Amino acid sequence: MTPAPNILVVLAHASLQRSRINRRLALAAAMLPNVTVHDLYDAYPDFDIDIPREQSLLEAADLVVIQHPLQWYSVPSLLKEWFDVVLEHGWAYGEGGNALTGKSYWLVTSTGGTHETYQIEGVHQHPFSSFLPAQEQTARLCGMTWQTPHVFHGANQADETAVSRHIETYIKQLQTYPHWLTNNGT
Numbered sequence: 001m002t003p004a005p006n007i008l009v010v011l012a013h014a015s016l017q018r019s020r021i022n023r024r025l026a027l028a029a030a031m032l033p034n035v036t037v038h039d040l041y042d043a044y045p046d047f048d049i050d051i052p053r054e055q056s057l058l059e060a061a062d063l064v065v066i067q068h069p070l071q072w073y074s075v076p077s078l079l080k081e082w083f084d085v086v087l088e089h090g091w092a093y094g095e096g097g098n099a100l101t102g103k104s105y106w107l108v109t110s111t112g113g114t115h116e117t118y119q120i121e122g123v124h125q126h127p128f129s130s131f132l133p134a135q136e137q138t139a140r141l142c143g144m145t146w147q148t149p150h151v152f153h154g155a156n157q158a159d160e161t162a163v164s165r166h167i168e169t170y171i172k173q174l175q176t177y178p179h180w181l182t183n184n185g186t
């Protein structure tokens with residue numbers, strides 16, 4: 001029998017106790033036997049990231065889920081620091097930097113803005129996909145396969161049915177990885 005894939009959820013939420021979406025996604029994911037939910041703000045409240053520990057967690061993973069609320073069209077600051085210090089030259093990219101090659105990268109994020117606000121004529125003046133190239137290219141530069149993100153818009157006004165449905169889809173995808181993988185040209 002093929003062993004269950006190893007899934008690492010790198011979770012970055014600065015105030016998880018106030019979260020409606022990400023906290024529930026993380027709690028549900030953590031119930032799965034082959035999923036490790038790694039809460040960065042809990043592990044590193046002082047931003048002093050243990051690089052060897054992070055790199056070994058990544059090396060052990062088949063699927064890396066990057067889970068965060070969208071903040072200023074980007075990632076929470078500790079996650080930015082995590083990218084900066086963990087994805088080292090010669091380890092993640094560049095000469096000899098093959099540690100992440102072939103792993104899948106799945107962005108799971110939520111936005112306060114609704115789907116309608118992420119349109120050219122909406123408040124944010126760009127489709128949501130316009131805010132993703134930096135993260136997508138980070139994954140690709142590290143030889144990872146970018147997967148279609150799992151996004152929840154309108155997080156602050158969403159009703160319970162929509163939240164539950166989003167969590168169910170997330171768990172179903174975690175449970176059925178790697179069957180839904182797309183090649184995505186990487």
Ligand SMILES: Cc1cc2nc3c(=O)[nH]c(=O)nc-3n(C[C@H](O)[C@H](O)[C@H](O)COP(=O)(O)O)c2cc1C
Pocket residue numbers: 013018019020021022023068069070071072073074109110111112113114155156
């Ligand atoms: C500092 C900060 C910046 C934010 N920036 C954005 C943003 O650029 N676009 C957006 O749609 N929502 C933005 N939001 C709203 C969050 O994305 C939203 O509250 C979050 O996704 C809800 O998830 P949660 O219930 O897990 O906290 C921001 C929230 C905070 C606290």
